[in-house]
Amino acid sequence: MNELLKKSALELADMLAAGQITSVELTQACLDRIHAVNPRVNAFLLIDDDGALATARDIDERRARGEKLGRLAGVPIALKDNMVTRGKDTTCGSKILEGWKPPYDATVTLKVAEAGMPVVGKTNMDEFAMGSSTEHSAYGPTGNPWDLDRIPGGSGGGSAAAVGSFMVPLALGSDTGGSIRQPGAVTGTVGVKPTYGAVSRYGLVAMASSLDQIGPVARTVADAAALQEVVGGHDPFDSTSLDEPVAELEKLTAQAAGKPLAGTRVGVVTELQGEGYQKGVLDSFNASVEVLKGLGAEIVEVSCPSFDYALAAYYLIMPAEASSNLARFDGMRYGIRVEPESGHVTAETVMAATREAGFGDEVKRRIILGTHVLSAGYYDAYYGSAQKVRTLVQRDFTAAFEKCDVLVSPTAPTTAFKFGDKIDDPMAMYLNDIATIPANLAGVPGLSLPCGLAAEDGLPVGFQILAPAREDARMYQIAGALEAGIGEPIALSCPASEWEEQA
Ligand code: GLN
Numbered sequence: 163m164n165e166l167l168k169k170s171a172l173e174l175a176d177m178l179a180a181g182q183i184t185s186v187e188l189t190q191a192c193l194d195r196i197h198a199v200n201p202r203v204n205a206f207l208l209i210d211d212d213g214a215l216a217t218a219r220d221i222d223e224r225r226a227r228g229e230k231l232g233r234l235a236g237v238p239i240a241l242k243d244n245m246v247t248r249g250k251d252t253t254c255g256s257k258i259l260e261g262w263k264p265p266y267d268a269t270v271t272l273k274v275a276e277a278g279m280p281v282v283g284k285t286n287m288d289e290f291a292m293g294s295s296t297e298h299s300a301y302g303p304t305g306n307p308w309d310l311d312r313i314p315g316g317s318g319g320g321s322a323a324a325v326g327s328f329m330v331p332l333a334l335g336s337d338t339g340g341s342i343r344q345p346g347a348v349t350g351t352v353g354v355k356p357t358y359g360a361v362s363r364y365g366l367v368a369m370a371s372s373l374d375q376i377g378p379v380a381r382t383v384a385d386a387a388a389l390q391e392v393v394g395g396h397d398p399f400d401s402t403s404l405d406e407p408v409a410e411l412e413k414l415t416a417q418a419a420g421k422p423l424a425g426t427r428v429g430v431v432t433e434l435q436g437e438g439y440q441k442g443v444l445d446s447f448n449a450s451v452e453v454l455k456g457l458g459a460e461i462v463e464v465s466c467p468s469f470d471y472a473l474a475a476y477y478l479i480m481p482a483e484a485s486s487n488l489a490r491f492d493g494m495r496y497g498i499r500v501e502p503e504s505g506h507v508t509a510e511t512v513m514a515a516t517r518e519a520g521f522g523d524e525v526k527r528r529i530i531l532g533t534h535v536l537s538a539g540y541y542d543a544y545y546g547s548a549q550k551v552r553t554l555v556q557r558d559f560t561a562a563f564e565k566c567d568v569l570v571s572p573t574a575p576t577t578a579f580k581f582g583d584k585i586d587d588p589m590a591m592y593l594n595d596i597a598t599i600p601a602n603l604a605g606v607p608g609l610s611l612p613c614g615l616a617a618e619d620g621l622p623v624g625f626q627i628l629a630p631a632r633e634d635a636r637m638y639q640i641a642g643a644l645e646a647g648i649g650e651p652i653a654l655s656c657p658a659s660e661w662e663e664q665a
Pocket of ligand 1: 294341342
């Protein structure tokens with residue numbers, strides 16, 4: 163493997179700025195790696211050699227002319243395939259959108275372009291971001307770079323596996339219930355769900371609009387911070403976008419690394435540990451809590467009793483919103499159109515035939531559940547109750563953040579499981595997000611960083627840090643301090659770096 167690919171995005175940015183490498187050279191190295199290993203990982207649904215190299219050439223020329231460029235100019239990135247890219251396939255991992263070329267760019271797509279970052283491709287995902295393993299992708303699952311027989315998490319397994327297997331230093335994901343953080347945890351990468359509204363959702367194909375949030379996927383905390391600075395900020399095209407400037411996340415993260423955490427109160431959430439959590443996960447998590455203590459942080463135990471009901475509330479609110487959002491895929495406006503095999507061809511029968519053929523089982527399951535909980539007779543009992551639980555979860559966070567600066571937990575209850583283990587048991591699959599979902603219900607930021615390998619299987623474990631809304635900087639600072647305290651860069655020990663490459 164080309165040694166450049168092991169470097170962090172910020173190291174590469176420094177090398178580009180110093181003229182030690184060109185963006186064309188770096189982008190080509192990523193593309194070569196992608197062509198050599200993607201056939202066995204299936205992290206990419208679209209590889210855009212021409213588009214990426216055109217951006218790289220443009221940046222190299224502008225740099226040569228002495229233009230002032232952004233921090234990450236010339237550093238390649240991958241986008242999850244639910245972020246629209248003008249004229250380039252965007253499938254959301256679904257057959258229903260096969261061949262659809264969006265007529266516009268998402269705000270993040272434009273921001274990445276303005277920052278001069280070559281987009282090497284679009285990454286695999288569970289269909290419409292519904293899942294925790296990528297096994298619900300219509301284009302086949304993605305392999306975990308630590309063990310190709312295991313899941314890379316989901317729904318953003320493609321982005322996490324692409325970064326984890328050194329195909330690209332950075333990617334973007336979307337997190338509705340954990341789809342950036344849980345893949346980060348099981349692939350030994352860093353995944354961040356910013357505060358709701360911190361990054362524009364314009365052009366992100368909606369799953370559950372009140373929960374969806376775009377965020378960075380990286381191998382280091384500082385890389386993620388730098389990427390959030392690029393994609394964050396107010397967007398008049400997204401009415402839920404926060405109207406405030408983005409903090410200097412990279413600088414603050416760098417300053418925190420290696421500094422003591424005296425005066426920082428860290429709350430360990432009682433409800434997010436214990437039963438159902440793998441021993442090796444808890445051991446690595448507890449060892450990292452000791453690292454925080456060693457850095458001078460004060461560790462307190464905090465109870466958030468409503469978190470026990472968060473998963474149930476999520477699986478009512480999310481399908482309700484998804485059923486409404488996915489109504490637009492009707493065979494008239496986007497993607498494939500299927501005519502009924504028999505009977506009359508009417509708008510209604512074409513819509514039904516298209517949705518029958520185009521959506522996978524998990525998507526259909528959630529649409530049915532969502533329309534049911536929104537139906538007149540059941541609305542109060544299900545959707546209404548779930549919204550009340552959502553308020554209780556928010557109150558638990560507010561109370562907890564009065565006692566401590568951040569909350570911590572394992573990101574996922576287990577390490578990466580084997581393909582097929584949970585696919586026939588939706589409940590078992592859903593339980594993987596037990597620790598990540600509360601943050602989405604409350605809109606607070608959450609970050610997962612690798613904190614060790616589980617003793618029983620040698621697979622990566624994720625450590626989750628949750629901060630109050632708008633305090634993304636605090637979350638990054640503590641993550642940066644912990645990362646430095648843990649010392650050994652877990653992402654770099656991924657066996658993917660030893661893979662033989664066949665073009
Ligand atoms: N795994 C969760 C689900 O299936 C979360 C998905 C996501 O965050 N997009 O809903």
